Each structure stands twice: as structure tokens, then as C-alpha cells.
Amino acid sequence: MKNMLIHLWKTGSSLIKLMCVLLMVSYASVGVSAQQKGGSIKGIVLDNDTNEPLIGVNIKFKEFTTGTITDVDGNFTLPIQKHHKTYRIVFSYIGYETKEVTSTGIEPLVIKLIPQSQVLDQVVVVGYGVQKKSDVTGSVATVSKDRIENTVTTDITQLLQGSVPGLNVMSQAAGADPGAGAVMLVRGRNSISANNEPLIILDGAPYYGSLSDIGTNEIESINVLKDASSAAIYGARAAAGVILIETKKGTKGRIKVTFDGFYGIQKVANYPELMNGEEYLNYKNNWANDDETDADAALTDFEKKVYESGSYKDWSWKDLLVKTGNSKSFKLGVSGGGDNTRFNFNASYLGTDGIVINDEYKRLNSRLNVTSDINKYIKMGNSIGWTYIDRSGAKPPFVDAFNKSPLAKPFNDDGTVNINPTGDDTKINPLECRLYDDLNLTYSLTASNYVEVKIPKVNGLSYKLNTNVQYGAGKDYWYQGTNTKKSGAFGGEGEMTNSMKYSFLVENIINYQRTFAQKHDLAVTGLFSFEESHKEGSTISGKGFSGDERSYYGIHDAKQVTIEPFVNDKTRLHSYMARVNYAYDSRYLLTATVRHDASSTLGRYKHWGTFPSMALGWNIHNEKFYGSLKEVMNTLKLRLSVGKNGQSGLKPYSTLPLMDNLGYTDGSSPLPGYVPGSIGSPNLGWEVMTSYNIGLDFAFLRSRITGELNVYRNLNKDLLLKRTISSVHGIQQVMQNIGKTENSGVEVALTSNNITLKEFSWQTGISLAWNKNKIKELYGDGLSDITNKWFIGHPVLSNFDYKIIGTWQLGEEEEAAKYGAEPGYAKYEDVNKNGEIDPDDRQILGSPEPDFTWSMSNTFKWKNFSLYVLLYGVSGSTKANPFKDKNYLIRHDFWTKDNPTNDFWSTAKNANKYIANKSISPSSYEDADFMRIKDVTLTYTLPNAIVRKIGLTKLAVYFTGKNLLTVTDWEGMDPEFDNQRAIPVCREYSFGINLAF
Numbered sequence: 001m002k003n004m005l006i007h008l009w010k011t012g013s014s015l016i017k018l019m020c021v022l023l024m025v026s027y028a029s030v031g032v033s034a035q036q037k038g039g040s041i042k043g044i045v046l047d048n049d050t051n052e053p054l055i056g057v058n059i060k061f062k063e064f065t066t067g068t069i070t071d072v073d074g075n076f077t078l079p080i081q082k083h084h085k086t087y088r089i090v091f092s093y094i095g096y097e098t099k100e101v102t103s104t105g106i107e108p109l110v111i112k113l114i115p116q117s118q119v120l121d122q123v124v125v126v127g128y129g130v131q132k133k134s135d136v137t138g139s140v141a142t143v144s145k146d147r148i149e150n151t152v153t154t155d156i157t158q159l160l161q162g163s164v165p166g167l168n169v170m171s172q173a174a175g176a177d178p179g180a181g182a183v184m185l186v187r188g189r190n191s192i193s194a195n196n197e198p199l200i201i202l203d204g205a206p207y208y209g210s211l212s213d214i215g216t217n218e219i220e221s222i223n224v225l226k227d228a229s230s231a232a233i234y235g236a237r238a239a240a241g242v243i244l245i246e247t248k249k250g251t252k253g254r255i256k257v258t259f260d261g262f263y264g265i266q267k268v269a270n271y272p273e274l275m276n277g278e279e280y281l282n283y284k285n286n287w288a289n290d291d292e293t294d295a296d297a298a299l300t301d302f303e304k305k306v307y308e309s310g311s312y313k314d315w316s317w318k319d320l321l322v323k324t325g326n327s328k329s330f331k332l333g334v335s336g337g338g339d340n341t342r343f344n345f346n347a348s349y350l351g352t353d354g355i356v357i358n359d360e361y362k363r364l365n366s367r368l369n370v371t372s373d374i375n376k377y378i379k380m381g382n383s384i385g386w387t388y389i390d391r392s393g394a395k396p397p398f399v400d401a402f403n404k405s406p407l408a409k410p411f412n413d414d415g416t417v418n419i420n421p422t423g424d425d426t427k428i429n430p431l432e433c434r435l436y437d438d439l440n441l442t443y444s445l446t447a448s449n450y451v452e453v454k455i456p457k458v459n460g461l462s463y464k465l466n467t468n469v470q471y472g473a474g475k476d477y478w479y480q481g482t483n484t485k486k487s488g489a490f491g492g493e494g495e496m497t498n499s500m501k502y503s504f505l506v507e508n509i510i511n512y513q514r515t516f517a518q519k520h521d522l523a524v525t526g527l528f529s530f531e532e533s534h535k536e537g538s539t540i541s542g543k544g545f546s547g548d549e550r551s552y553y554g555i556h557d558a559k560q561v562t563i564e565p566f567v568n569d570k571t572r573l574h575s576y577m578a579r580v581n582y583a584y585d586s587r588y589l590l591t592a593t594v595r596h597d598a599s600s601t602l603g604r605y606k607h608w609g610t611f612p613s614m615a616l617g618w619n620i621h622n623e624k625f626y627g628s629l630k631e632v633m634n635t636l637k638l639r640l641s642v643g644k645n646g647q648s649g650l651k652p653y654s655t656l657p658l659m660d661n662l663g664y665t666d667g668s669s670p671l672p673g674y675v676p677g678s679i680g681s682p683n684l685g686w687e688v689m690t691s692y693n694i695g696l697d698f699a700f701l702r703s704r705i706t707g708e709l710n711v712y713r714n715l716n717k718d719l720l721l722k723r724t725i726s727s728v729h730g731i732q733q734v735m736q737n738i739g740k741t742e743n744s745g746v747e748v749a750l751t752s753n754n755i756t757l758k759e760f761s762w763q764t765g766i767s768l769a770w771n772k773n774k775i776k777e778l779y780g781d782g783l784s785d786i787t788n789k790w791f792i793g794h795p796v797l798s799n800f801d802y803k804i805i806g807t808w809q810l811g812e813e814e815e816a817a818k819y820g821a822e823p824g825y826a827k828y829e830d831v832n833k834n835g836e837i838d839p840d841d842r843q844i845l846g847s848p849e850p851d852f853t854w855s856m857s858n859t860f861k862w863k864n865f866s867l868y869v870l871l872y873g874v875s876g877s878t879k880a881n882p883f884k885d886k887n888y889l890i891r892h893d894f895w896t897k898d899n900p901t902n903d904f905w906s907t908a909k910n911a912n913k914y915i916a917n918k919s920i921s922p923s924s925y926e927d928a929d930f931m932r933i934k935d936v937t938l939t940y941t942l943p944n945a946i947v948r949k950i951g952l953t954k955l956a957v958y959f960t961g962k963n964l965l966t967v968t969d970w971e972g973m974d975p976e977f978d979n980q981r982a983i984p985v986c987r988e989y990s991f992g993i994n995l996a997f
Contacts (some may be wrong), residue, residue: 343370933964
């Protein structure tokens with residue numbers, strides 16, 4: 001037809017030519033219509049640098065779910081299912097920047113994807129600014145964006161556990177409060193008596209509140225500064241590492257609304273098997289056989305009465321204390337903005353009714369971030385966060401729950417709590433907490449503001465003023481009335497504590513950043529800052545209330561009122577800092593930093609400390625000789641760093657000479673009196689840590705496998721320790737700068753895109769960290785401190801006790817008798833072989849802190865389904881298991897003549913308490929290594945075609961299981977806890993929904 005039209009055009013009249021034009025337009029229109037209704041879009045995808053075809057590139061329409069991948073020649077054919085004038089098509093490929101194009105569907109597409117110069121070209125927050133990952137010279141670990149956005153967590157500490165190597169987050173307690181008992185260490189425990197937790201920087205300012213005060217939906221990014229080079233910019237408090245948290249900021253565009261909500265069910269994951277009435281009877285009978293003169297051995301008359309009635313069969317302490325818990329969470333986000341002003345608002349609510357009675361937790365969070373461009377030179381921003389937390393409710397004392405007789409009567413006949421459940425006036429009913437009044441509220445407010453000015457006519461020069469104000473207040477009130485065993489004899493007892501803290505910060509920052517001759521990148525940062533913190537508090541307690549009606553509010557009318565000294569502390573910190581970053585041709589990198597800090601808590605002659613650092617980097621993959629090696633390892637970067645950080649870690653005024661109040665009576669007249677409280681320490685200075693780090697960043701197969709390796713050594717000297725002195729001074733201890741510790745270790749982080757297909761992908765993340773901690777020196781005499789359990793050459797936290805090596809067996813009567821034991825008794829190791837168990841037989845039995853931590857995450861995606869699985873584990877931890885103490889009525893495989901086990905001793909009263917005239921009951925230590933399935937989340941995202949019909953841009957539903965399985969040889973409550981006699985860990989199942997519009 002085309003040839004025919006050309007012939008008519010050449011030979012025909014004007015009318016014929018007009019008809020030819022109409023026919024050609026009609027032909028083109030029909031062709032396009034046919035292609036759009038039933039055709040396809042074709043094209044090829046190439047590497048932008050080499051023009052080589054890319055195999056397996058993911059291609060899909062943005063508006064609907066149709067997609068495809070490129071073939072071995074980089075070609076693709078994308079079927080068209082719906083008619084549109086234009087199509088938005090997204091091209092994504094591992095190791096390349098994602099690209100979005102618009103096409104009419106007529107012409108074949110030639111798409112060129114730009115390689116991500118490694119995953120290293122992402123921007124990371126490094127303190128007082130950002131850097132490309134490829135330019136970072138220190139050890140900076142980033143929590144993945146996918147983990148922040150897609151894991152279901154109720155507290156930041158849950159998000160951080162197992163997220164990066166070298167950051168050890170230990171959950172020391174459980175309960176409704178998701179952040180309770182969390183301890184964080186970066187590269188081990190450096191200090192003996194000062195604070196070892198990392199400095200938290202929130203939106204550029206030091207943050208002194210709880211991480212629970214920050215909603216997880218507020219977070220944009222989290223970076224961990226681990227070595228001295230990266231952390232030295234925060235000098236004075238950075239010896240324990242730094243965690244940088246950035247909250248979400250607004251972006252230009254229409255207003256976007258997101259919502260996430262879930263409801264969860266909580267069950268006890270592990271609970272010790274307590275004795276029932278029959279087992280308790282046998283236990284007491286064996287106890288009586290061991291010591292017939294012991295009045296506590298046989299059943300009491302009260303227990304006999306309960307046993308004979310059989311009422312003990314209808315209940316157990318576990319059933320009365322533990323229940324099914326639940327939690328509910330709602331998170332709302334609104335963001336948007338125009339050309340000059342952007343905003344982001346987040347609010348969240350978390351309510352948890354825990355797995356034990358009276359364990360409740362409620363939290364409200366909100367944060368508003370606003371950024372405004374005043375003109376092309378001036379930019380302003382502010383961030384305001386508010387948090388309310390209610391932890392009210394007296395929890396049951398589990399130390400009482402595990403040693404309480406099962407032959408008891410927990411309730412009176414009228415259903416009220418029986419305050420004498422065992423007929424013993426000295427033992428308290430663990431259910432008595434239901435009779436207590438308890439109020440525990442905290443409020444916090446954080447406000448950050450900044451103004452940034454680009455200096456006119458000086459390209460790259462800017463000035464930034466940062467201000468930050470933090471305020472926190474708390475109420476902790478409790479009352480135990482006349483109807484309680486604990487305080488009834490006093491006529492009621494109560495206490496009211498009010499606390500308040502606030503701080504403000506002013507920072508002046510100058511930045512200069514330029515590129516010279518296209519190869520020399522220079523960035524200079526200067527800082528002067530001033531910070532002041534205040535802490536106030538008051539406590540009043542009373543006994544002998546006029547009645548229970550007013551609870552703790554009647555404390556002022558109590559017969560005996562005690563007002564504790566008013567707390568009023570103030571600290572100040574002055575700082576200067578300078579940093580230079582230089583890069584030549586994206587190959588050779590240099591970072592040099594020096595910070596000068598003055599802390600008011602230190603001695604008057606040692607307020608100031610100087611903390612320098614330097615780091616070098618070499619992007620080996622950018623060298624010409626690297627050439628073809630990029631096909632296998634496209635990223636290879638070497639990092640070296642050394643630097644110093646400081647730690648003050650002292651309470652305010654502790655370096656001043658102080659007197660303690662010690663009044664006396666002259667006849668019948670009370671008079672004021674004072675005694676020395678502390679000797680002044682004007683020369684007490686900083687703890688100083690020197691850190692060495694060598695690191696390697698790498699990526700294989702066009703970043704299909706990425707990772708980093710770090711080897712470090714931290715030397716901490718001039719520790720802040722109390723040293724014993726002659727009592728002639730009126731006191732026995734003084735704080736000095738003495739002692740040394742060392743931490744060394746290896747960290748590995750790996751990310752592997754195992755499979756990437758059109759409809760299926762599988763990604764694995766692995767985090768490994770080894771840490772060796774030891775004390776190098778204490779008091780300069782080469783001796784250990786046995787009293788404080790500090791031993792040179794061993795970890796700061798070490799177990800020091802008698803070692804149980806089994807159970808004395810039949811046939812060993814003669815040998816056992818030498819130690820005051822008999823068959824069935826615990827057998828202790830006689831280290832010095834002197835024929836008796838004495839203090840010299842105590843030995844170091846490992847450390848409660850692990851020397852190896854690891855995590856592995858796997859993310860599977862198939863069509864619209866996503867499955868996330870997180871495993872977490874530790875190794876090298878040894879802890880005391882209190883449940884092997886006979887004071888706790890736990891079901892054990894006890895030794896008997898017919899059951900001569902070596903795993904546990906007999907039920908005889910003194911079976912593990914015969915040392916030092918039966919005054920010592922050594923602990924039993926066990927390996928606390930474990931592997932835990934920490935998180936499993938299954939998500940289904942509805943197709944866009946369905947979601948858009950109901951006015952949404954995203955709709956997903958998910959199911960999450962937490963703490964599903966723990967593999968361990970530990971026989972206590974939970975191997976991660978230090979306190980085993982507390983609220984048990986829970987297993988949680990949640991169902992939620994996530995939507996956006």
C-alpha cells in the first residue's frame with residue numbers, strides 16, 4: 001500500500017494528493033490502535049558505560065502489574081493489556097540505578113542503565129553532614145532501608161538487634177514495655193565503671209531520652225559509627241560508639257497519607273515447670289529426712305489442710321499470674337509540600353496488655369518535620385517530637401512466684417486476695433500486687449531548629465545554626481494499703497517521686513565544599529557548640545495513713561513522712577571541632593578530624609580534652625590497572641583509621657570536696673553535723689580510647705554480592721575507677737584515672753541477591769561479629785580486684801565462683817565426708833587440692849556477655865507475596881542459672897539412690913549448701929548460647945489495578961510471628977536475660993494492614 005500511495009502522489013492531481021494524505025493518516029492511526037490494544041512494547045536494555053546488553057533486567061508498567069525481563073541479548077517484549085496514550089515503564093536491575101521512562105508504545109526503546117558505582121554510591125549520614133558511601137573512610141554501618149520499612153517492630157531496640165555487625169543489643173528483660181531492659185554495646189564493653197552505651201544522635205543533636213520515645217514510623221535512616229575516625233567528630237561522648245538516627249522529612253509533591261495497624265496475641269514462650277502438690281510433698285519429705293530437726297522440713301499444718309482438701313488441684317501459681325496478652329498498634333503518616341515548603345507528620349499509638357497480671361503499657365508518639373526554602377540562599381527547618389508513656393501497674397514479684405508452696409490458698413472464701421496464702425506471716429502472696437496502687441507516667445518533648453545560609457558569591461560556603469531543646473518529666477507514685485501484708489502493719493505505706501530534666505544545645509557550623517579541576521574534592525567543616533543539661537527531682541514517702549481512700553495522695557497526712565534530699569544537677573559541655581575530607585579522582589581519600597571538648601563534670605584542671613583522628617581510603621576498583629577485574633569484583637575499597645575518643649561518665653559535682661549531713665543529738669536537742677563525703681579531685685580527667693581499624697568494602701558480580709570486613713582494636717586508658725585509700729581522711733575511696741582495657745575483634749557483613757527472576761527473588765543478609773574484651777591493668781600493681789570481680793586478662797564482666805563438677809555418688813561416701821558432703825550432694829572442684837572447699841577454690845567461669853554474635857535475614861518475593869525471616873544468635877556466654885537453687889520449687893530430675901544422676905543433686909536441704917558452715921550456696925553456671933527465630937513476616941500486596949479502583953496507591957496485609965523458636969541448652973527462663981526471676985519472654989503473633997493514598 002505504501003508503494004501505491006507514492007505512485008499516486010507523483011502522478012496525481014492536487015485532489016489525489018489530498019486523498020493520499022488522508023489515507024496515510026488513517027493507516028498510521030489503525031496501526032497504532034492495533035498495537036496498543038493487542039500489541040507490545042519492544043526494546044533493548046544496555047549498560048550505559050559499555051553498551052553491553054543486560055540479561056534479566058526487571059521491566060514492568062508502573063500503573064499495573066504486567067512485567068517481563070530481558071533475554072540473553074538484552075531484548076524484551078512487554079505485552080500491552082490496556083489502552084493508554086502513554087505508558088510509564090520501570091527498569092530495575094541489581095547493581096544499576098532504577099530508571100523510569102515514558103513511552104507511546106510506537107517506537108522500539110533503547111534503554112541505558114547507569115551502574116551504581118558499587119552500592120558505595122548511596123549517601124550515608126556521617127555526622128554534621130552526609131557522604132557518598134564510596135567516600136567514607138571510617139567504619140560506618142547502615143541499617144538497611146528495607147529492614148526499617150518492612151519489619152514489624154514496636155521499639156527501635158527491636159529494630160537494631162542483629163541489624164549490623166558490632167552493635168550488640170541485649171534484651172535483659174521482657175514485659176509489655178518493648179524497650180525494657182535493653183542494653184546496647186558497640187564493639188564491646190570498654191569502660192569498667194563509666195557508661196558503655198553509645199551516644200544517640202537524633203536529627204543532628206545528642207538525644208538523652210529513651211529510644212522508646214521515638215516512633216518506629218518516624219525513622220528515615222539509622223547509621224552506626226563504630227571506629228574512632230567516624231565517631232571522633234562527637235569527641236567527648238563517642239568512646240562507646242555513636243548511633244545516628246534521622247527522621248523522615250517532607251518531599252515536594254501531592255499530600256501522601258500512610259497508615260499501618262496491627263493486632264497481636266502474646267503467649268508465654270518458656271516458663272519453668274513448677275512442682276505440683278504431690279511433687280512438693282515428696283520434696284519436703286526428702287528434705288525432712290536430711291535434717292529431722294529442721295522445723296521447715298515437714299509440711300506445715302496449713303499445707304496439710306490444703307493437701308487433704310485437694311483444692312490445690314484446681315489451680316497453679318502460673319495460671320493465676322500468667323495469661324494471654326495482646327497488643328495493638330496504629331501508625332499514621334502524612335507528608336507533602338510545594339516548591340518552597342515541605343512537611344512530614346507522623347503519629348503512633350501502642351497499647352499492650354502483657355502476659356502477666358498488671359503488666360500494661362501505653363505509648364503515644366508524634367513528630368512534625370517542616371523544611372522551608374526562604375530564598376535561594378536561606379533554608380530553615382524544624383522538628384518537634386512529643387511522647388507520652390504510661391507504665392502504671394504493680395507487676396507480680398516472680399522471685400516470690402517460683403518459691404511459693406503449691407499447697408496454698410491464694411484467695412479468701414469471698415474471692416479477695418488472701419494475704420496469708422500459706423499461713424506463714426513472713427511470706428507474701430505474689431497476687432498481692434493486685435491490691436497496690438501504682439502510677440508511672442513519663443512525658444517528653446524534643447524540638448530541633450536550624451537555619452542554613454549559603455554565603456553569596458562564595459561557591460560552596462555555608463553557615464548553619466542548630467538549636468535543640470529537650471524536656472522530660474515523670475511521675476512514679478505507689479501505695480500499699482492496710483489490706484496488704486507488705487504494708488498493713490504500718491497502717492499503709494506510699495511514695496511519690498516527681499522528676500524533671502531538660503537540656504538545650506546551640507551549634508554553629510561552617511561548611512565549605514568544592515571540586516577543583518574535576519578531580520580534587522574538598523569538604524571542610526568547622527563547629528562551635530554549647531550544651532547545658534539540668535536534672536531535678538523530689539521524693540516523699542510516708543507510713544501510717546489515715547485511710548486507704550486517698551491512696552498516695554494522702555501522703556502529707558501520714559504519721560511518718562520522709563522527704564529525701566532534692567535532686568538538682570547541672571552539667572555543661574563546650575566543644576570545638578574541625579574536619580577535612582579530601583578525595584582525589586574518586587580513588588584516594590583522606591579524612592582528618594580534631595575535636596576539643598570541656599566537660600563540667602571533670603576536675604577543674606582537666607575539663608578540656610582533645611580528640612584527633614585520621615582515616616585513609618583507597619578505591620582500588622577505580623584504578624586503571626583494575627580493568628577487567630570489575631567483571632568479577634566491581635567494588636574493592638581499602639580503609640585505614642586511627643583516632644581517639646573521650647568518656648567522662650561522672651555524676652555532677654563528684655570531683656568537688658563535699659560534706660555529708662550527719663546530725664547528732666545533744667541531750668534532747670537535735671543539732672546539725674557534717675562528715676567528709678568526698679575528697680576533691682581537681683586533676684580527674686577523661687577516659688581516653690584509642691581505636692585502630694582496617695576495613696575492606698567489596699562487591700562481586702555487579703553487586704550481586706556486597707559486603708564489608710572490619711578488623712579493630714580499641715585501647716582504653718585512664719579509666720575512672722575508685723581506689724581504696726587510708727581512712728585517716730574520713731573516707732575510704734577516691735576516684736582516679738587508673739586502669740586500662742582492650743577490645744579487639746572482627747566484623748563481617750554480607751548481602752547476597754541469590755536469585756532474581758521475573759516473578760521471584762531471594763536476598764540474604766548476614767552479620768557476624770567476634771569481640772574479645774579484657775582488662776589490661778587496674779591499679780598499677782599488676783593485681784586483680786577479687787572483691788569487684790575484676791581480673792587482669794579477663795573480660796570486664798566475669799563470673800567468679802565455685803565450680804560444680806557433678807554430684808557425689810554412692811561409693812564416694814568416704815571422699816565426700818572429707819568435704820562435709822554425702823552422696824546426692826553437689827560436688828565442687830577443689831582447685832588447690834587441699835582437701836576442703838575454701839575461697840581459694842573459686843575460679844573464673846566465663847563471662848555473661850557473648851564473644852560472638854550473628855544474624856541472618858532472608859527475604860523471599862514471589863509475585864505479590866513477600867516472606868521475611870530473621871535468625872539471631874550468640875555464642876560464648878556463660879550465666880548463673882538461679883533455678884538450680886533449691887529455694888525455687890522447680891521440677892528437676894533430682895538425685896536419688898534409685899536415680900543416681902550426675903545432672904542434679906538430691907532434694908536434701910543442704911545438698912548444695914554445705915560450704916563454710918552451710919552459709920554459702922554457690923550458683924550453677926551454664927552455657928547461655930542460643931539461636932532464635934526472631935521474626936517471620938509474610939506480606940501480600942494487592943495488585944495496583946485493584947488498589948487504584950478503591951482510591952489507594954498501596955494496600956498490603958501481613959502476618960508476623962516473633963520469638964517463634966529458641967534453640968539452646970540453657971535450662972533457665974531465657975538465655976538472653978540476666979534476671980531469670982522476672983517476667984518471661986513472650987511469643988507473639990500479629991496480623992496487620994498497611995495502606996497509602
